[in-house]
Amino acid sequence: MSHATISQSISIVHPISLSHGKNAEVWDTTGKRYIDFVGGIGVLNLGHCHPGVVEAIREQATKLTHYAFNAVPHAPYLQLMERLSAFIPVSYPVSGMLTNSGAEAAENALKIVRGATGRTVVIAFDGAFHGRTLATLNLNGKVAPYKQKVGVLPGPVYHLPYPSADNGVTCAEALKAMDRLFSVEIDVSDVACFIIEPVQGEGGFLALDIEFAQALRRFCDTNHILLIADEIQSGFGRTGQRFAFSRLGIEPDLILLGKSIAGGVPLGAVVGRKPLLDNLPKGGLGGTYSGNPIACAGALATLDAMTDAHLKTWGSQQEEAITRRYHAWRTQGLCAYLGRMTGVGAMRGIELVNADGTPASKQLTQLLELARDAGLLLMPSGKSRHIIRLLAPLTIEPAVLEEGLDILEACLRQLA
Numbered sequence: 001m002s003h004a005t006i007s008q009s010i011s012i013v014h015p016i017s018l019s020h021g022k023n024a025e026v027w028d029t030t031g032k033r034y035i036d037f038v039g040g041i042g043v044l045n046l047g048h049c050h051p052g053v054v055e056a057i058r059e060q061a062t063k064l065t066h067y068a069f070n071a072v073p074h075a076p077y078l079q080l081m082e083r084l085s086a087f088i089p090v091s092y093p094v095s096g097m098l099t100n101s102g103a104e105a106a107e108n109a110l111k112i113v114r115g116a117t118g119r120t121v122v123i124a125f126d127g128a129f130h131g132r133t134l135a136t137l138n139l140n141g142k143v144a145p146y147k148q149k150v151g152v153l154p155g156p157v158y159h160l161p162y163p164s165a166d167n168g169v170t171c172a173e174a175l176k177a178m179d180r181l182f183s184v185e186i187d188v189s190d191v192a193c194f195i196i197e198p199v200q201g202e203g204g205f206l207a208l209d210i211e212f213a214q215a216l217r218r219f220c221d222t223n224h225i226l227l228i229a230d231e232i233q234s235g236f237g238r239t240g241q242r243f244a245f246s247r248l249g250i251e252p253d254l255i256l257l258g259k260s261i262a263g264g265v266p267l268g269a270v271v272g273r274k275p276l277l278d279n280l281p282k283g284g285l286g287g288t289y290s291g292n293p294i295a296c297a298g299a300l301a302t303l304d305a306m307t308d309a310h311l312k313t314w315g316s317q318q319e320e321a322i323t324r325r326y327h328a329w330r331t332q333g334l335c336a337y338l339g340r341m342t343g344v345g346a347m348r349g350i351e352l353v354n355a356d357g358t359p360a361s362k363q364l365t366q367l368l369e370l371a372r373d374a375g376l377l378l379m380p381s382g383k384s385r386h387i388i389r390l391l392a393p394l395t396i397e398p399a400v401l402e403e404g405l406d407i408l409e410a411c412l413r414q415l416a
């Protein structure tokens with residue numbers, strides 16, 4: 001199908017047209033089948049057309065397709081907020097608001113922290129990704145392509161190194177950079193919040209250093225700074241738990257949700273400490289479509305399916321299969337470009353590097369094409385676009401997962 005009517009500024013990883021999908025498989029309009037290791041970029045932890053989600057959407061569509069919650073509240077929104085506040089694993093009472101997307105959740109969180117603290121400075125991290133709207137662009141720790149040609153971005157935002165065993169940046173290095181920031185660039189008392197991904201997505205599936213996360217939490221408490229965890233990609237079971245921040249042993253003040261929250265229907269949320277959410281004037285939060293009843297129905301069905309036992313089993317099965325195959329490839333010397341495996345749980349990246357350790361971005365582009373031709377959809381990540389991000393549905397059938405990994409193995413073998 002022609003792309004002539006589509007903005008050429010939308011980058012398309014796989015130039016095919018999809019027709020339909022079922023769990024971890026999709027078919028294009030020519031009838032070709034693909035195993036889906038992209039999962040709509042982390043939206044489909046429950047797979048394509050999960051029966052519970054489909055049924056909930058179908059039923060809701062016969063009852064109420066839309067109402068602007070600001071005008072008249074509706075039951076699905078209220079039910080979902082109750083369910084979500086019980087699902088967020090923190091010790092404090094949770095309140096929140098719904099949005100249409102992840103970026104919109106991040107935008108609203110920035111407003112919420114301004115309202116709660118009276119401060120404006122935000123600290124984000126190298127390699128971060130929080131969205132493509134004007135304010136979220138500036139939070140991203142990557143210039144190209146996001147910040148190019150858009151002029152001055154809303155600030156003030158400063159970036160620190162993101163410490164992780166996956167990128168070799170240590171906790172001590174990140175803390176040193178923090179010391180420098182507050183002695184050279186800005187007064188700590190002007191800082192409203194830190195925003196951080198517990199596992200970076202776009203950045204290359206890097207798991208945050210636990211010692212740093214705990215030091216950051218203490219620093220925020222001492223200096224009355226809010227801590228926002230962006231769980232848009234790492235949440236809803238991706239790492240084997242409800243949310244990846246639990247692995248860090250900390251509680252964020254605000255949590256951003258999106259992607260797999262509603263089984264494929266557009267929805268996002270900002271949730272967190274109740275008193276923080278109430279500081280903007282009435283009407284300061286909301287939106288015509290935010291918390292649409294059909295999206296809320298999809299999310300309620302998603303929560304029904306995401307029991308802790310399921311999340312643990314799904315996460316560990318996928319983690320076990322990927323790590324087993326990866327270590328076998330390393331032992332066999334399958335591919336000269338095979339670098340580190342990054343991430344945690346079922347949120348795994350596989351780096352491609354040249355002999356001198358530099359990113360093998362060209363080979364990753366080649367791999368994406370080879371795999372697509374062979375019936376496997378993959379997605380790149382990392383600043384240099386050299387890390388394969390594996391985001392197969394958590395519900396993928398074990399045989400389909402192995403089939404996808406077989407294709408990946410065959411394609412890695414062919415890399416020149």
Ligand SMILES: Cc1ncc(COP(=O)(O)O)c(C=O)c1O
Binds near residue numbers: 102103131201230259
């Ligand atoms: C961690 C993270 N935050 C925010 C976003 C933005 O979400 P959306 O594309 O729904 O605006 C993304 C999307 O990839 C993401 O991975």
